Amino acid sequence: MLSGEAWRELRGQGAIRTFRERSVMLRQGSPGTHLLALTDGLAKVVCREPDGVVTWLAFRGPGDLLGEVSVFHGTRRTAEVVALTPCTAVVLEADRFRRYIEQHGLVMDLMRQALSRMRESDAHRTELLTLPLVVRLARTILRLTELTAPGARPDPVRLTGLSQEEIAQATGVTRNAVITGLQRLRESGAVETARRVIVIKDMRVLRDWATAAPGAAPS
Structure with a gap:
């Protein structure tokens, strides 16, 4: 930069x-x-x-x-x-x-x-080859958050314009897999979703997902 x-x-x-x-x-x-x-x-x-x-x-x-x-x-x-x-x-x-x-x-x-x-x-x-879907998904959402709201971010952060197909392309999986992954993030309280909208409700939980070890889930 x-x-x-x-x-x-x-x-x-x-x-x-x-x-x-x-x-x-x-x-x-x-x-x-x-x-x-x-x-x-x-x-x-x-x-x-x-x-x-x-x-x-x-x-x-x-x-x-x-x-x-x-x-x-x-x-x-x-x-x-x-x-x-x-x-x-x-x-x-x-x-x-x-x-x-x-x-x-x-x-x-x-x-x-x-x-x-x-x-x-x-x-x-490397992530596509080694990390579980939900971890890759959380990291992708975090990257988008840094791009759209760098530095002092509003709470909650609202990401718009992304289709599930585009998220699937970015994470190297199918659209159905993205739906499943987003469901897990919703259940943990990290995000809420609507059509082409992702709202980050709890940045700490999302970061926990992004750094979770394979096979583990944030508490």
């Missing part, structure tokens, strides 16, 4: 654009002519395979850059970014962004961010 000052300056380099819920913010296969600095809202990054399979890659929130890899490499986009909620972002033209980053000595900052995202992806793949 860029520092607060660098982020504010970078936001001043482009034009503000809004995106409707469920709209495509960056399309897979398009040229890297620009990137987005997300200032409000929640988005998902997915890869669409030729056979129609959609692979979830990441969730992104305010303070994240979107599409910077294709801008740096001058290649077509290898993934698609979709707004899960209404989003606001600053559109940064590729050439202007590259000049700004080089002139302000921010190349290393972006490299650190890229490495951090690689570690995040590696950790996620």
